Each structure stands twice: as C-alpha cells, then as structure tokens.
Amino acid sequence: MSGGPGQRTRSAELADWSTERLVDLASRLISARSENPDLRPDPTHEADAVDQLEQEALALGFEVTRQTVVAGRDNLTIVSGADRPGAALVFLGHSDVVPAGAGWTRDPFGPVVEGGRLYGRGSTDMKGGIAAVLATMDTLARDPDFTHPVELLVTVDEEDLATGVQHHLADAEARDLLACIVAEPTDLDVIVGCRGAANLHLEVTGRAAHAGRPSDGASAIIAASQIVALLKRQHDQHADAAGGDFWTPTWNVGRIVGGHGTSIVADHCSLDVDRRLMPDEQPEQVLEDLLEAIRAEGITGDGIEVTGRLDMAMPGFLCDEDDPLPRAAITAVHAAGRPDAELQRWTAACEGGFLAQHHGVPTIVLGPGEITTQAHQPDESVAVDDLATAARAYLGLAHALADAAVAEPLLTGKDTR
Numbered sequence: 001m002s003g004g005p006g007q008r009t010r011s012a013e014l015a016d017w018s019t020e021r022l023v024d025l026a027s028r029l030i031s032a033r034s035e036n037p038d039l040r041p042d043p044t045h046e047a048d049a050v051d052q053l054e055q056e057a058l059a060l061g062f063e064v065t066r067q068t069v070v071a072g073r074d075n076l077t078i079v080s081g082a083d084r085p086g087a088a089l090v091f092l093g094h095s096d097v098v099p100a101g102a103g104w105t106r107d108p109f110g111p112v113v114e115g116g117r118l119y120g121r122g123s124t125d126m127k128g129g130i131a132a133v134l135a136t137m138d139t140l141a142r143d144p145d146f147t148h149p150v151e152l153l154v155t156v157d158e159e160d161l162a163t164g165v166q167h168h169l170a171d172a173e174a175r176d177l178l179a180c181i182v183a184e185p186t187d188l189d190v191i192v193g194c195r196g197a198a199n200l201h202l203e204v205t206g207r208a209a210h211a212g213r214p215s216d217g218a219s220a221i222i223a224a225s226q227i228v229a230l231l232k233r234q235h236d237q238h239a240d241a242a243g244g245d246f247w248t249p250t251w252n253v254g255r256i257v258g259g260h261g262t263s264i265v266a267d268h269c270s271l272d273v274d275r276r277l278m279p280d281e282q283p284e285q286v287l288e289d290l291l292e293a294i295r296a297e298g299i300t301g302d303g304i305e306v307t308g309r310l311d312m313a314m315p316g317f318l319c320d321e322d323d324p325l326p327r328a329a330i331t332a333v334h335a336a337g338r339p340d341a342e343l344q345r346w347t348a349a350c351e352g353g354f355l356a357q358h359h360g361v362p363t364i365v366l367g368p369g370e371i372t373t374q375a376h377q378p379d380e381s382v383a384v385d386d387l388a389t390a391a392r393a394y395l396g397l398a399h400a401l402a403d404a405a406v407a408e409p410l411l412t413g414k415d416t417r
Contacts, residue, residue: 094158124369185369217265218303
C-alpha cells in the first residue's frame with residue numbers, strides 16, 4: 001500500500017516532541033501507581049494513573065471522557081479532531097499494571113533512566129506505549145491535512161478480568177473505524193494475530209471419609225489429578241498437530257486448591273485453568289467440550305461431580321499479512337528506524353480482540369518494549385529510543401491509512417473519507 005500509485009509520501013516527524021519530552025511524559029505516568037490487583041490496605045487501583053493521564057490529555061487540548069466501570073475505576077476515552085469527517089483511527093491501551101512484586105533493585109514507581117533505558121513498573125507494559133500514542137495524537141492534531149479523528153481508549157482491569165473493555169463495549173454501537181492499533185509492547189514488531197484467552201474454573205466435589213479407609217470416600221483431589229492428565233493429553237495433541245508452531249490451542253493449570261487435611265479423603269478440589277483460544281473458537285463451547293470429555297473419561301460418577309464456569313474470555317483476532325493494515329504498519333516501522341521489524345503472531349492475548357470482534361475493525365498490536373523479557377518482571381524497562389521510534393511509526397502509519405482510505409478503500413470495504 002505505502003508508496004502505491006496516487007499516494008503521497010508523508011514525513012513522520014513529531015511536532016515538538018523530543019525523546020526527552022516523551023521520557024518525561026512516560027515517567028509521570030509510571031509514577032502514578034496503578035497496580036492490579038491493588039493489595040494495599042487502602043487500594044486506589046488505577047485512579048492515580050487515570051487522573052494523571054486525563055491531566056496530560058487535557059493539557060494537550062484533547063477531549064476526554066471518563067466512564068466508571070466500578071467505583072474508583074474509570075475508563076478514559078481521549079479524542080483529537082472529533083469534528084473531522086473521516087473514520088476514526090483508534091489506539092487501545094490500559095492504565096493498570098501488574099503488582100511490582102519483589103526483586104527490584106530500583107523503586108518500581110520512581111522512574112529513572114540508566115544506560116538508555118527507562119526503568120519502572122509499566123514502562124514497557126504499557127505506559128511507554130501510551131506516551132508514544134499521545135505524542136502522535138498531538139502531532140496529527142496540528143496537521144490540517146489529516147482528516148480523521150484519532151481516539152485513544154485506555155481501559156481499567158486489563159491485567160485481570162478485562163472488565164473495563166467489556167464495560168466500554170456493552171453500550172457502544174458498532175461503527176466503521178479506520179483501524180485499531182493496540183499499543184502493547186511488541187519490540188516494534190507488527191503483531192497481526194493474537195490468540196484469545198479463557199479463564200475456566202472447575203469445581204470437583206467428592207465424598208469425605210476417614211483416611212484409614214479411603215475406599216469409603218471419593219477423593220476430589222484424585223479426580224482433579226485425572227482432569228490435569230486429560231488436559232495435558234489434549235495440550236500435547238494440539239502441539240503435535242501444529243508441528244512445533246505455537247499458534248495452537250494450549251492448556252495451563254494455574255492453581256489447584258482442595259482438601260481439609262492429611263487424614264481426610266478430600267471432598268472438594270478446585271482448578272483454575274487457562275485456555276488459549278484460536279480466533280474462531282468460542283469459549284463457552286470450549287468449556288462445554290471439556291466437561292463432556294471429563295464425563296467421557298469416566299472421571300465423574302461414584303461420588304464425584306465436576307462443574308465449571310467461565311470467569312473471563314478474551315477473543316482472539318487474525319489479520320492476513322497481505323492486508324492493507326499490516327503492510328502499511330511494517331512499512332511505517334521500517335521507515336521510523338527499525339528495518340529489522342517483522343510481521344508476527346503473538347503468544348500473548350490482548351484486548352484488541354474485543355474491538356476487532358465488536359466493530360469488525362482491522363486490528364494489529366504494535367508498541368515499544370519487550371513483552372517476554374521486560375513485562376511483568378522486576379526492573380521492568382523500555383529502551384528510550386524505542387519510545388520515539390514507536391511514535392514516528394504510529395505517525396507514518398496514520399498517514400498511510402488515511403491516504404489508503406481515499407485511494408483504495410479496502411480497510412473496511414467502504415469509502416471512509
């Protein structure tokens with residue numbers, strides 16, 4: 001798409017945004033503590049970060065709307081150029097971070113630059129990406145030739161149950177959008193697909209008995225272990241069928257709790273299970289199929305019952321690598337200074353699937369920072385230069401999408417002028 005017939009080549013220079021200014025903005029966002037879950041005696045969750053982000057957006061002249069999900073936890077929608085006639089370009093982020101945890105050699109909420117990296121909880125996941133988006137929005141707002149609104153949706157609770165994005169979409173009408181760019185950390189690779197995720201909770205009930213005669217009871221823990229073995233077989237079958245490719249359904253048993261004590265046959269046991277979903281899979285059907293497989297294995301009966309519920313479901317998405325959005329994105333990243341960036345599919349899940357599903361909008365993930373080596377870890381950091389590179393890439397991509405909407409309206413199948 002980029003550089004095609006009739007298209008203009010746009011400069012991807014940021015208006016008044018030095019790398020130092022980007023670092024200052026990201027640092028202010030990092031300093032606004034927003035752990036989820038917030039385990040302090042008087043938790044504030046994302047409130048401080050949302051207040052800080054609202055302040056920064058208003059200072060830049062953007063429109064800001066707060067939406068309360070639960071008391072003290074607000075989504076933010078930040079808009080520039082709301083009166084522009086084109087379809088909106090949407091960026092997606094989240095205000096929460098995982099708990100700082102142990103093992104830090106620095107103050108996790110006292111950001112500092114050392115060796116060309118900005119340290120602090122959320123520097124990579126994902127306050128650095130949000131800072132880069134705001135710089136891009138500010139530059140586009142000053143461009144009279146850019147005819148599309150730009151929106152940044154910042155949700156709460158992304159790191160736990162995704163209640164923020166679901167609350168946002170519950171009352172949102174589906175609309176034609178130019179594209180959705182999730183600013184999660186990708187090390188500036190362009191992520192064209194994410195698997196979905198389902199959190200399943202299984203309850204196993206049995207029959208208690210004295211440990212001196214275990215046969216009088218029915219052990220829920222033994223039944224739970226049989227379920228774990230079943231999940232392991234299914235996981236291995238998916239992996240074998242994929243031939244080593246990670247782009248496959250996966251099972252992970254994250255927690256097991258059960259029993260009363262050593263001398264009692266356990267009459268209950270619970271399992272919390274992660275299931276990574278392919279984009280076309282339905283989480284409710286996955287749970288139903290699992291319960292049926294448990295029954296077929298003969299795990300239930302003779303005093304054992306198994307029930308399940310779906311605690312959280314995050315849909316996946318997949319863009320064809322030859323579609324206009326991925327092609328424009330990788331061109332923009334290369335031009336911004338990362339010629340080694342690639343198109344990839346992700347092992348992680350993200351909230352982009354919710355918007356892709358609800359609006360039918362082409363969606364990618366693209367942001368500064370490394371999810372595997374930095375996110376959710378002690379001494380989390382992001383390369384300072386990558387903040388500016390991300391903002392330049394977003395800017396170049398926005399111009400390419402706007403030009404394509406006029407020259408070849410393929411993104412939504414409609415003319416988005």
